[in-house]
Amino acid sequence: MSTSWKFLPRRSFLRGLGATIALPLLDAMSPALAAVPPAPRRLAFVYVPNGIDMANWTVQQDGALPAELPRVLQPLAAFREEMLQLGNLTHNSGRAWLDGAGDHGRCSGSYLTGIQVRKSSVDVKASISCDQIIANHVGAETRFASLELGMDDVRQAGDCDSGYSCAYTNNLAWRSETQPLPPILNPRALFERLFGAGPVRSPEERARRARYRRSILDFVRSDTERLAASLGPTDVRKLDEYLSSIREVERQLEKAEGDNATVDPGMQRPYGVPPDFAEHFKLMTDMVTIAFQADLTRVVTFLVTREGSNRAYREIGIPDGHHPLTHHKHNPELMEKVTRINEYHTQQLSSWLGRLRTTPDGDRSLLDHSMIVYGSGISDGNRHLHDDLPTLLIGRGAGAVPGRRITFRKETPMCNFQLTLMDRMGVHVENFGDASGRLDLASLS
Amino acid sequence: MQGSDDTAPGLGVALDVDLQSRPDALLAVALLNGLSAKGEASRICLSISRPSLTTARLADVIAEFYATLPLNAGVSTIGMPDGTPPTPDAPALAAVLARKNADGTPVYASNVQRQVDTAESAVLMRNLLLAQPDGNAAIVLAGPATGLARLLGLFGSRPQLVAKVRHLVLAAGAFRNGSAEPSLASNVAAARQLFSEWPTPLIAVGAEIGEALPYPGARLLSGLAWSAAHPIADAYCALRSMPYDAPTTALAALLHAVHPDAGYFKLSEPGTIAVLDDGRTRFMPSTSGRHRYLIADPAQKERLLAAYVGLVCAQPAPRPARFKPPAVAATPANVPAPTGNVAAPAARGGKP
Numbered sequence: 001m002s003t004s005w006k007f008l009p010r011r012s013f014l015r016g017l018g019a020t021i022a023l024p025l026l027d028a029m030s031p032a033l034a035a036v037p038p039a040p041r042r043l044a045f046v047y048v049p050n051g052i053d054m055a056n057w058t059v060q061q062d063g064a065l066p067a068e069l070p071r072v073l074q075p076l077a078a079f080r081e082e083m084l085q086l087g088n089l090t091h092n093s094g095r096a097w098l099d100g101a102g103d104h105g106r107c108s109g110s111y112l113t114g115i116q117v118r119k120s121s122v123d124v125k126a127s128i129s130c131d132q133i134i135a136n137h138v139g140a141e142t143r144f145a146s147l148e149l150g151m152d153d154v155r156q157a158g159d160c161d162s163g164y165s166c167a168y169t170n171n172l173a174w175r176s177e178t179q180p181l182p183p184i185l186n187p188r189a190l191f192e193r194l195f196g197a198g199p200v201r202s203p204e205e206r207a208r209r210a211r212y213r214r215s216i217l218d219f220v221r222s223d224t225e226r227l228a229a230s231l232g233p234t235d236v237r238k239l240d241e242y243l244s245s246i247r248e249v250e251r252q253l254e255k256a257e258g259d260n261a262t263v264d265p266g267m268q269r270p271y272g273v274p275p276d277f278a279e280h281f282k283l284m285t286d287m288v289t290i291a292f293q294a295d296l297t298r299v300v301t302f303l304v305t306r307e308g309s310n311r312a313y314r315e316i317g318i319p320d321g322h323h324p325l326t327h328h329k330h331n332p333e334l335m336e337k338v339t340r341i342n343e344y345h346t347q348q349l350s351s352w353l354g355r356l357r358t359t360p361d362g363d364r365s366l367l368d369h370s371m372i373v374y375g376s377g378i379s380d381g382n383r384h385l386h387d388d389l390p391t392l393l394i395g396r397g398a399g400a401v402p403g404r405r406i407t408f409r410k411e412t413p414m415c416n417f418q419l420t421l422m423d424r425m426g427v428h429v430e431n432f433g434d435a436s437g438r439l440d441l442a443s444l445s
Numbered sequence: 446m447q448g449s450d451d452t453a454p455g456l457g458v459a460l461d462v463d464l465q466s467r468p469d470a471l472l473a474v475a476l477l478n479g480l481s482a483k484g485e486a487s488r489i490c491l492s493i494s495r496p497s498l499t500t501a502r503l504a505d506v507i508a509e510f511y512a513t514l515p516l517n518a519g520v521s522t523i524g525m526p527d528g529t530p531p532t533p534d535a536p537a538l539a540a541v542l543a544r545k546n547a548d549g550t551p552v553y554a555s556n557v558q559r560q561v562d563t564a565e566s567a568v569l570m571r572n573l574l575l576a577q578p579d580g581n582a583a584i585v586l587a588g589p590a591t592g593l594a595r596l597l598g599l600f601g602s603r604p605q606l607v608a609k610v611r612h613l614v615l616a617a618g619a620f621r622n623g624s625a626e627p628s629l630a631s632n633v634a635a636a637r638q639l640f641s642e643w644p645t646p647l648i649a650v651g652a653e654i655g656e657a658l659p660y661p662g663a664r665l666l667s668g669l670a671w672s673a674a675h676p677i678a679d680a681y682c683a684l685r686s687m688p689y690d691a692p693t694t695a696l697a698a699l700l701h702a703v704h705p706d707a708g709y710f711k712l713s714e715p716g717t718i719a720v721l722d723d724g725r726t727r728f729m730p731s732t733s734g735r736h737r738y739l740i741a742d743p744a745q746k747e748r749l750l751a752a753y754v755g756l757v758c759a760q761p762a763p764r765p766a767r768f769k770p771p772a773v774a775a776t777p778a779n780v781p782a783p784t785g786n787v788a789a790p791a792a793r794g795g796k797p
Contacts, residue, residue, distance in 0.1 A: 087561075088561060090572075092571075092572040092575065095572075095576065096576070097575050097576045098576065098578060116575075407561045408561060409560060409561050409563060409564055409565055410522045410561065410562065410563060410564040410569075411522060411564035411565065411568050411569050411572055412564075412565075412568070413568065430600075431600040431601075434571070434572075434599075434600075434601070435600065436565065436567070436568050436599055436600075
């Protein structure tokens with residue numbers, strides 16, 4: 001690694017009129033000949049609803065992942081050596097106990113909070129979620145303590161599942177027992193939250209401003225040039241790649257907004273939300289990548305779609321709603337469609353992981369310093385089971401030796417895993433949810 | 446809300462038993478099936494009280510053998526405390542599980558192959574107790590207190606136990622001659638924690654109760670002959686040299702847990718039970734004590750034996766038939782009159 005004559009603080013920004021861009025980790029941020037500070041760990045929970053086709057998900061043998069992965073995991077084959085599949089983790093709080101129907105609302109509400117949520121459509125009660133416990137501890141070191149993203153539905157009131165409030169199905173993160181943190185669905189809103197420029201404007205105003213649109217990079221051009229003149233060649237290249245990635249997100253947003261105008265002139269859809277699932281997923285995760293790279297946040301929850309989602313996946317030739325398909329009653333045709341949706345989701349995840357892997361972070365990559373948890377609060381969507389929850393831990397941020405399948409004892413609380421993740425993020429709490437302990441670290445590393 | 450209808454379920458019982466060395470614990474599993482078949486109790490979960498993969502496999506075989514409904518994932522799981530199984534691991538029971546049919550297939554197939562196919566007993570009990578209506582559960586222990594002591598240590602478990610568990614009944618200790626009792630002696634620290642910290646009423650059933658009324662082994666084999674291969678009968682024969690009559694301590698504990706007011710036993714005055722270093726128990730009367738122990742009532746001997754034999758040898762209730770759409774469209778003329786619940790009492794548990 002080259003060193004620079006000039007020391008640059010880790011939290012440095014490019015500033016311009018109405019815009020502020022945080023910088024990624026540059027060599028100039030490490031004092032010459034001094035020890036490089038360890039890169040921070042990042043944690044993201046990526047949630048997919050309605051369970052997963054477990055027959056095409058589960059690796060049958062513990063130990064090293066096989067050359068041929070189960071079908072749903074095959075899009076992630078390139079990450080075989082950076083991936084742990086965890087078996088038998090259970091969310092007892094997702095089960096009915098004595099509360100009857102409503103597995104989707106219940107398991108979504110309990111997924112990161114670890115408690116059984118109150119069955120009510122108006123008087124919600126959950127608990128602080130593990131991501132927010134972490135954010136409370138590490139959030140002061142970044143501009144945003146956490147980011148909450150989604151792609152589906154932000155209704156916070158009403159009954160979304162057999163008496164369970166939409167607040168349970170449409171949020172993963174809870175700041176307190178009564179305060180969910182609604183996810184940002186609109187990529188434009190996320191972009192402007194990350195880089196400034198105020199709230200989302202109306203379509204008309206947006207169209208008027210678009211005629212005069214300039215890149216956010218234009219506003220920080222003079223600051224950029226001033227900084228670049230003081231950097232070494234390696235840092236100049238890093239800065240250029242970083243700003244290019246921001247510009248690429250801008251272009252995608254402009255394209256998405258153009259697509260919206262074509263598809264739906266009435267613009268009932270929130271402005272800037274791409275109609276295409278993959279494009280939407282890419283935009284959101286591109287911005288998470290930038291947020292991680294610039295250390296804008298270290299904690300992300302991403303509710304890909306909400307529990308009970310009836311989204312149709314016409315992009316891959318499936319016009320049926322996702323949730324009804326998962327109640328397939330072992331109909332092979334319907335089961336096949338569920339598997340294809342599951343594959344489609346892991347394809348999107350794979351694209352994002354690829355970008356994390358190629359994004360430098362200190363002397364390694366973002367993926368090396370991240371823990372990406374991918375999973376669902378239901379295993380078998382047909383039967384609404386809450387044991388053996390599909391769970392992947394991807395990235396080397398856990399310090400574990402990945403590329404393995406680890407099966408724990410049945411009924412092992414998911415909260416044990418979440419306690420372990422908190423430990424790995426440097427946040428040590430005595431108990432969480434229904435945890436019975438930590439996962440055996442020796443088995444993870 | 447589940448559990449709020451008029452047909453209240455029988456008492457739920459979480460059974461934690463030492464199947465590898467206690468024939469009475471083995472018989473208690475059969476007795477719980479008999480109570481279930483009569484609709485008087487239901488099995489919340491079955492766990493074994495010592496780490497033993499072989500015993501867990503047998504427990505799984507028995508649980509499946511008696512299952513009357515397709516079991517949910519949690520309920521069908523066998524609990525076992527953490528720890529390393531001994532070597533050799535319950536060889537007598539291993540021989541039972543090794544039995545083969547004429548075609549070479551195992552007589553008793555188990556879903557348990559590895560430790561990860563079982564759950565930690567404390568977590569399993571905690572999870573499944575939460576699905577019980579308040580005050581509608583009992584825990585019966587016939588083995589070391591390892592799992593229950595661990596349950597006490599789980600974060601937040603005590604208020605849940607107070608809400609859900611009517612009482613804990615232990616087939617452990619000795620209150621007549623004060624001799625050491627093997628289950629308590631094998632983990633004195635856990636036993637002491639249990640007696641000192643358990644938050645609900647606790648009733649101990651000493652070895653003297655089981656010794657006063659042995660179970661007739663010969664009647665067991667004939668009573669279980671309704672199945673060509675019966676895992677309880679085979680395991681019973683494997684645990685000791687036949688013929689023998691097993692003590693009934695665990696049977697008394699389970700029967701009292703489900704029917705405390707049936708008059709089968711007398712109860713001691715309240716007090717406190719202490720466990721000595723060698724596993725002996727001492728009872729100290731105290732009006733504020735939460736412990737009691739059972740006292741045999743000679744007048745109930747015949748009645749008690751009849752109850753034991755009838756319940757232990759009962760067949761499981763038949764599995765309800767799956768609904769099938771009628772081949773012919775139903776008309777008022779061919780629609781049968783409603784007959785109440787699907788599982789009518791007459792359809793439950795035939796006696797052998």
